[in-house]
Amino acid sequence: MSSNILVKLCGTKFLKNVVFDRKPKWITVGRSFSITMSRVILRESPNAALDKTLLNKYLDLPQPENKIQAKYIWIDGTGESLRSKTRTVDFVPKHPSDLPIWTFDGSSTYQADGANSDIFLCPVAIYNDPFRRGNNKLVLCDTYYSDMTPTTSNKRSKCNQAMEAIKDEDPWFGIEQEYTFLDFDGRPLGWPKNGFPKPQGPYYCGVGADKVIGREIVEAHYRACLYAGVKIAGTNAEVMPSQWEFQVGPCSGISAGDDLWIARFILHRVAEEFGVVVSLDPKIMDGSWNGAGAHTNFSTKSMRAENGIAEIEKAIDKLSKQHLRHIQAYDPRGGKDNERRLTGKCETSSIYDFSAGVANRNVSIRIPRGVAEEKKGYLEDRRPSSNCDPYSVCHALVRTCVLNE
Secondary structure, three states: OOEEEEEEEOOOOOOOOOOOOOOOEEEEEEEOOHHHHHHHHOOOOHHHHOOHHHHHHHHOOOOOOOOEEEEEEEEOOOOOOEEEEEEEEOOOOOOHHHOOOEEEEHHHOOOOOHHHOEEEEEEEEEEEOOOOOOOOEEEEEEEEOOOOOEOOOOOHHHHHHHHHHOHHHOOEEEEEEEEEEEOOOOOEOOOOOOOOOOOOOOOOOOOOOOOOOOHHHHHHHHHHHHHHOOOEEEEEEOOOOOEEEEEEEEEEOOHHHHHHHHHHHHHHHHHHHHOOEEEOOOOOOOOOOOOOEEEEEEEOHHHHOOOOHHHHHHHHHHHHOOHHHHHHHOOOOOOHHHHHHOEOOOOOOEOOOOOEEEOOOOOOEEEOHHHHHHOOOOEEEOOOEOOOOHHHHHHHHHHHHOOOO
């Protein structure tokens, strides 16, 4: 996108082979400016119009050695969205229990009514803050009602109980988080406003300006996750243009859910600076466009042992008998969101039928080719939606496959 600017020329030697009168002249020159382009593409986005460099002079101010900023982060009543607020503490926390329990207004986050609105924030995990840096921290928190019972959206509490019950099996999880960049009008970023891009095919793991959109955000997110201490394993462009994926894991026990939620927070926060919206909707575009999932890889010590394929097959048999239970746990609306995605098309299985196979991406449970050949490893549950609560997913897998419930 070019922006025409006026340049006043005060001499005759500015441009070769161009003859001017002795007096100054005005000419128009086409020149590309990335900030201008952002404002044109994202014209509805207030954040895209702000000059982010102005913040640097304030972040460069010396921070007192005995003061750090702790950003408390929690899941709100939707079970999908994240909220946060910051407090100052006069020490560097080494463990979540070092930090004080805090409260927030639950009536403004769909978690309480105004007559009894205080919800407790209990720190459960600490990460380095990639935005403020230094000794500042991101603090993941559980939410509890005034009687200290878990809020409805606190799925971590029961998940952690299950993880403790099977800790001898050392459960591992790897979660593949797919997502889509949107412009402020709700259209995928970079898509024609009155049409569609070319059909799917060249975009998956693609390279080139005509194949990928938003790589700057992806790279910034990746580096920020590494800095924070999230166990991010990789990233790639996905099948639909403006759709991407990152992977978290392998993580042991409850840390898989912790790392994924913080990685999601960092993604939203980075995209905010670019003025771009991140959507975890599992089927953002109708038709023959791929939806977005959170494929979950699951393994136990028994599955990783010699001839662990036998344990994997047992787990798949158990999963086949609890299909409905898992569908209900795999998106925040009890399966309604996944109903739009799990159609049996676009690399998905049918939501109504359980299926399994080796190297098959149109099934509920996939056994990777390498696992089948080595006869040990893990299984991939392809049913979780992109907006799932990873605590609910991991909890369901453990309850069914290990605790035999």
